[in-house]
Structure formats: structure tokens, C-alpha cells
Amino acid sequence: MLQIGPLLLDSPLLLAPIAGHCDLSFRILCREQGGVGLASTDLLNSRAILNGSAKTLELAATNDLDNPCGMQLYGNYEDPLPEAACWAIDHGAKLIDINMGCPVDKVAKKHGGSLLLRDCPSTMRLTERIVEAVRKHSGGRIPVTAKMRLGWDREHFVAPILARDLESIGIQAVTVHGRWTVQFFSGKADWERIGEVVAAVKSIPVIGNGDVTEPQHVIDLMRLTNCAGVMIGRGALRTPWIFRQALELLQMGDNPIPERVFAPSFLYKCQMIRRHIDLLTQFAPSERHALHTMRSRIAWYSKTMGPIKPLKEAIRTALSLAEMVSAIDSWIEMASEDQEIRHKVVGVGAEFLG
């Protein structure tokens, strides 16, 4: 469990926002696999929310299957972040997260994201306004958190001091991606420095993030840094069941038995892809969008599925969701038969041995 202000999460494992990937369908898919304590929307532009931009409102969409849902906002010191936060609360957010880590030029040059790491006094004033607005609007029900990198570059390791100062003005958890802004996504996440942020805050939870791609990494990161939770991004795109596996490991305590951890079969993975298509059918803004999403996803999923070139090709060339469904259904059928045969073989073998 993980307590973030008044919000109690069932699991200390969080799905990271990944713009263009962690949409409503994918968040629900990961939650259904198990082990996800919180998932957030991708970064939302505060002005676009208040202007009613159709694209941004789509990104902000959530529902009962996507609970508890955080909404992540970005903006600079002049942007209407407090107002956008109130809007988010009215539209289902159970937590407001401020993006202080996006390195992409479009965002970090003028609109916010990692820009907020460059002028900490202004960031403090902005955050104070957001925290106050959210407190008033929600009656203290909704926590405000920040997601940051270590700093802009190695010469500016601001995360420990910034996290401590943010705590003093009411931020209720901090997520730290262990890279510098100038690194974008290159190199390795520096987990040791995440530990320095944990040591700097008084009592709020720090959530470690960066390069967690195996369930065991969750244990390693928590042990090394003492962080209270772990956020997983790209690892979940490949294996959405990683949260369930990591939670099982965590629940085993000091003597985890990795062989006992849930290991999805080939059939399970095919069924999960089918479920993802179903969710896209229900929640994607258009069939075109759903097709595009699944074409990119199959590349991630295939990384753990062995030789499935014909399935990848069928998904890539499908002209409708119905075609995609029929392609995956035939693989489900083949995998079910295969599993049945294998069961029988094991059965016969067992009788023979007996």
C-alpha cells in the first residue's frame, strides 16, 4: 500500500505517463493485469484544457475502470495551472500531478516541464498557487504531487532541495526519474541519486522511476533508495503484467521466490492483445486511431512472444478493427489447441510415470 496525502493506494506501483501510449485503454489494460496502484493521464496542457481543445479533453478522459486516476498538468509560471487543476478534479482526477520533467523542446523551452527545474523560486510560487486552489476546490480530498528529473544537468542537482521545499508547501509525493533533462532518455537512470532525494524529504513518499523493466528491479530500486513506491513506464509497454509480478515479489517479503511469480503463457498474451483491441474499440476516439495504436503496440508485445511475424503482419495490414480481431482470434484458437495438446502430453507422461 502507498499513502499519498488522503489517497490510499492498494499497491506502491504506478504506471508512468507516456505521451501517446498510456491512454485510457492502456491504463485499463494494465490495471486489469493487476498490481497497479495508480495510473495517470499523459501530460495535459493547462491552457488547452480550459480552452476545451478536443484533443486534450480526449487525453483527459477517464472512467470508473480507470480508478484511481491521476491527471498530469504542465504549464509555465504564467499559465492557468490552478484553474486547470480544479477542472481536472471536476472531471475525475483523484490526484493532480505537476510535470517538472518533460525534456522535449516544445514543452521545456517555454511551456513548463523540465523548465520548472531551472527557476526553483518561481516553481515554488506556482506550486503554492496550485496546492492552495486544489485544497480549496476539493476540501483537502485531492493530493498534489510533482514528477521531476534529477535536475537540468549534472551541475544542477536540484531534486533533493526542490523536493524538500515542495513538501514544505504541501506537495504530498514526489516522483523522481533518475536522469538529467539534457540526457532525454539516453544513458542509465541514476538510482543512487533518487536515494538522495528520499533522504532529503521529511515524510512524504518518494516514488522512484527509470529503467525498471523487470519485476526484480522494483525490489532492487526500493532496497537501494528506500523509496516508497516505483513508477514503471516503458517496461509496462512491453509487459503490462509487470506490476502484478512485482507486487507478488514484494508480497513475498525478504525471501522472494521468483519461480512462483505469475508467468503469462503465450495464450494469455494473445488474449491480452485481444482485450487491448476490445478496449480500443470502446474507448479510442476513432477506428483509425485504434488501428494506429495497435499497429505500434504489437511491436512492443511481440518482444516477449517469440516468432509471431505472421500475426504482426496481419495486425500491421488490417484495414479495420474487425480484421484485427479475426487475426488475433485465429492465433488464440491455435494457442488454445496447442495448450490443450501440451496438457494431454503432460497427462499421459504423468500416468506413464505413475
Ligand SMILES: Cc1cc2nc3c(=O)[nH]c(=O)nc-3n(C[C@H](O)[C@H](O)[C@H](O)COP(=O)(O)O)c2cc1C
Ligand atoms: C515517449 C515518452 C513519452 C513520455 N511522456 C511523459 C509524460 O507525458 N509525462 C511524464 O511525466 N513523463 C513522460 N515520460 C517519461 C516517463 O514517464 C518516465 O519518467 C520515463 O520513461 C522513465 O521511466 P521508464 O524507464 O520506466 O520508462 C515519457 C517518456 C517517453 C519515452
